[in-house]
Amino acid sequence: MFARLILFIALLVSSLALTLPDEPSAVIRVNLLGYRPGSPKVAVWGSLAEQTIAQFQLVDEPTNQAVQQLSAGKEFGSYGPFQQTYRLDFSTFQxxxxxxxxTADGVRSPTFWIGENVYNGAADFCLRYMRQQRSGYNPFLKDSCHTHDGYTMYGPMPDSTHIDVSGGWHDATDYLQYVTTSANAAYHLLAAFRDFPQVFTDGHQANGLEGANGQPDVLDEAKWGLDWLLKMHPTDDWLFNQLADDRDHVGFRLPKEDPFYGKGFERPVYFATGQPQGLFKYKNRATGVASTAGKVSSALALGHQLIRRRPTDETSQRYVDLLRKRSQTAYQLGLQKPGNCQTAPGRAPYFYEEDNYTDDMELATVEQLNVTKSADKQSTTLLNTALDFAHREPVTPWILNDTARHYQWYPFVNVGHAELAKKLTGNRRKTVTDFYKAGIETIWKRAQQNAFYRGVPFIWCSNNLTTSFTTQCFWYRQLTGDRHYLAFEQANFDWLFGCNPWGTSFVYGLPTNGDTPVDPHSSFTHLNNYPLDGGLVDGPIRGSIxxxxxxxxxxxPDAYAAFQSNVAVYHDDYGDYSTNEPTMDGTATLIYLLAAKQAERITPTRNATSPRKTSQPVIKQRQPTAIDPKSTYFKGAKIRGDTTRKRLALVFTGDEFADGGSTIARTLRKHNVRASFFLTGRFLRNPAFTDLIQQLVRDGHYVGPHSDQHLLYCDWTKRDSLLVSHEQFLTDLRANYVALNHFGQRYKTRLFLPPYEWYNDRIATWTKAEGIQLINYTPGTLSHADYTTPTDRNYRSSETILQSIQQYEQKHPAGLNGFMLLMHLGTAPARTDKLYTHLDDFLTDLQQKLYRFVRVDEL
Structure with a gap:
């Protein structure tokens, strides 16, 4: 007996030796997606034993030759499974x-890329998971499911009344559908398209099947969500909150028709009453409707703003009008029934326990302001209402707590602060951006003690929190130009893609050849080995949870067993629904973040990786255009194009006035001319000008920056004497780009026309450093004097101005070839002789002379 026991132990030890390889004593964790040349580039070295390092090498993988040897820096001490850790900073290498x-003892990281394109296509890749989550018609399965939804509960109509609510997205591995997560997902997809349109491609039809349809896939996906939200808010005073309940949790299965809800294949759809609900033992703690109504209003309002800009037929116009109407009625429901609208539990105690709503109403109020384009008095009221909501929840509560109930404070980032800040200036704007800063500082105080800069709590859906927090850091940086937290922001992004104790990306299949989830908690993978491309899994949770x-x-067997700890646990195993289940709304928020990462470029600055160092953000995403030998430059600005071609550009600037806007736009359309408009941030934020700006964008004109506050950069008499600092210049220009961003133009504008058309060499240098080309009007005519009034010493009438243009064209061999002819969108009321009223005749005359009008970026 004893001998057999000894033999069994020996065989067991031998078996373990064969099946469980020795874990390395130390590891290096990196962002498996890669690093941008100008971004902070930091890896984390962690040791499972007591050891230290002094240096590390950056090695060129194709040649295996070290290209840099760097100091490992300070010890960060123990964290999770590691007894010692270091942050390995190689940001200087580009x-x-x-x-x-x-390292010297042979520890090696996974291979990674450094390049400008390392994040390209990632956002589009994650849209695969969104399409796979579709209910109604599922393009991945090429089959329909849940087509009988559903029967009503708790509504003003008799219970079990049928209502058509088929469509939308399944929430996660289960097939429940929630308005709160779907509305948040739709908003993030729409915002990604609004802010970074150049990132997305068109490879799928509206139904999700392959084939281009002339519309970016992200907008197709967002519209799928909007369509369902409209079904869930079908009348002015009807709002449903949830489709199905946890009777869904009967086991793994592919989505089809579910017969276990008691009414054929129909599933229950829960009316948003604002009162506690639950058909069985457990009840939620709902206190109102506003948390759901606010999210619905925001998503529908943004959908209205974006879809109405696209070519529409009569049916499309009705759809756009319905989005607007339902956004307004949802907003009114939120005002009428303030409070939290939690999801309804079934036979288990789990539900979305949302306990806040003012963040949702803040965003909804801002979007109502964007939609209604109210008169000044109403606009002021809406703005003040949004500010009131903002002050009631300055910091998203999960940030202030180390634990939370499931989805207790949702969404995980207050989107309203970012959108509200865009509407504000001065101290009021700073107040709102400081709300973001306070939250970032709170997490940073926790994070700075460990090598991963990890401060986000390990609660359920920690990856969703991490994604949202990274986005908050990004928005704060974009809105303020403050780069104090750039390395911290990057560390949170890196965490999602491998720079974590487990060394894994938390996104299925991204990157293709990296360590990513392979056995998520999903019926698709478990039953059929279907890939879940692009799905973001829930993420690590605290060991005690x-x-x-x-x-x-x-x-x-747990492949990550050596790296589990009481600090956090993560398993790539379908049996772990807490850390390895992908979610629809988490993936949608990641799509926004990945789009932002693909779209931006960051210019490195000294100490850029230190969260406590200050610098300025980059505005441009591409290198500036090289000097064109056929163009003319003055003090670093391009002032004229190719003089050998009979082309010129009409340029209009706008700051305070836009009285000529409709006349100019109409005349340009009549002559099929594309012009260029350079607008200040003040102009872009003026609600009275919104329709005009949107029309200019739709008509295909170039819309670019003209500074935010129309600053005078240098002295009129001493041109080399600057009146602004570098920081003031960048902050003002950044604010102008933020305002352009609202109209989808931020990343489309590589040219900058300085305010007052007055600048010097230093301004041109600062502009070029940001990846932008400074331009100015071509001298020789008086076109730019159309703003002068009769009381001005330098007043010029329209007749005088037109004569100056005609005389220049006649006297010079090259005529107006390559000209940038500058005029103004509007002038002070004191000037009654408006040059733009002569635009029709002016265009006719030059077109008859065979001049071709082009945008400045074509000149």
């Missing part, structure tokens, strides 16, 4: 290529 890191969860059972 040469594109394929690399890895190694994991130990208390019910129904978790791992089905294979």
């Amino acid at each position: 040469k594109p290529g394929r690399y890895y890191l190694r 994991y130990g208390k969860l019910l129904g978790i059972e791992l089905h294979k």
Whole structure:
């Protein structure tokens, strides 16, 4: 007996030796997606034993030759499974290529890329998961499901009344559908298209099947969500909150028709009453409707703003009008029934326990302001209402707490602060952006003690929180130009893609050849080995939380066993629904973040990786255009194009006035001319000008920056004497780009026309450093004097101005070839002789002379 026992132990030890390889004593964790040349580039070295390092090498992977040897920096001490950690900073290295890191004892990181394009296509990739989550018609399965939804509960109509609510997205591995997560997802997809339209491609039809339809896939996907939201808010005073309940949790299955809700294939759809609900033992703690109504209003309002800009037929116009109407009625429901609208539990105590709503109403109020384009008095009222909501929740509460109930404070980032700040200036704007800063500082105080800069709490859906927090850091940086937290922001992004204790990306299949989830908690993968491309899994949770969860059972040896700890646990095992289940709304928020990462470029600055150092953000995403030998430049600004071609550009600037806007736009359309408009931030934020700006964008004109506050950069008599600092210049220009961003133009504008058309060499240098080309009007005519009034010493009438243009054209061999002819969108009321009233005749005359009018970016 004893001998057999000894033999069994020996065989067991031998078996373990064969099946469980020795874990390395130390590891290096990197962002498996890669790093931008100008971004902070930091890896984390962690040791499972007591050891230290002094240096590390950056190695060119194709040649295995070290290209840099760097100090490992300070010790960060223990964290999770590691007894010692270091942050390995190689930010100074910017040469594109394929690399890895190694230490003297032979520890090596995974291979990674450095390059401008490392994030390209990632946002589009994650849209695959969104399409796979579709209910109604599912393009991944090429089959329909849940087409009988649903029967009403708690509504003003008799219970079990049928209503058509088929469509939308399944929430996660289960097939429940929630308005709160769907509205948040739709908003993030729409905002991604609004802010970064150039990132997305058109490879799928509206139904999700392959084939271009002339519309970016992200907008197709967002519209799928909007369509369902309209079904869930079908009348002025009807709003439903949830489709199905946890009777869904009967086991793994592909989506089809579910017969276990008691009424054929129909599933229950819960009316938003603002009162506690639950058909069985458990009830929620709902206190109102505003948290759901606010999200619905915001998504529908943004959908209205974006879709109405696209070519429409009569049916499309009705749809756009319905989006607007339902956004307004949802907003009114939120005002009428303030409070939290939680989801309804079934037979288990789990539900979305949302306990805040003022963030949702803040965003909804701002979007109502964008939609209604109210008169000044009403606009002021809406703005003040939004500010009131903002002050009631300055910091999203999960940030202030180290734990939370499931989805207790949702969404995980207050989007309203970002959108409200765009509407404000001065101290009021700073107040709102400081709300973001206070939250970032709170997390930073926790994070700065560990090598991963990890301060986001390990609660359920920690990856969703991390994505949202990274987005908050991004928005704060964009709105303020403050780069104090750039390295911290990057560390949170890096965490999602491999720079974490487990060394894994938390997005299925991204990057293609990296360590990513392969066995998520999903019927698609478990039953059919279908890929879940682009799905963001829930993420690590605190060990103490994991130990208390019910129904978790791992089905294979834990590949990450050596890296589990009480700090956090993560399993790539379908049996762990708490850390490895992908979610629809988390993926949608990640799509926004990935689009932002693809779209931006960051110019490195000294100490850019330190959260406590200050610098300025980059505005441009591409290198500036090289000097064109056929163009003319003055003090670094391009002032004329190719003089050998009979082309010129009409340029209009706008700051305070726009009285000529409709006349100019109408005349340009009549002559089929595309012009260029350079607008200040003040002009772009003026609600009275919104329709005009949107029309100019729709008509295909170039819309670019003219500074935010129309600053005078240098002295009129001493041109080399600057009146602004570098920081003031960049902050003002950044604010102008933020305002352009609202109209989808931020990343389309590589040219900058300085305010007052007055600048010097230093301004041109600062502009070029940001990846932008400074331009100015071509001298020789008086076109730019159309703003002068009869009381001005330098007043010029329209007749005088037109004569100056005609005389120049006649006297010079090249005529107006390559000209940038500058005029103004509007002038002070004191000037009654408006030059733009002569635009029709002016265009006719020059077109008869065979001049071709082009945009400045074509000149």
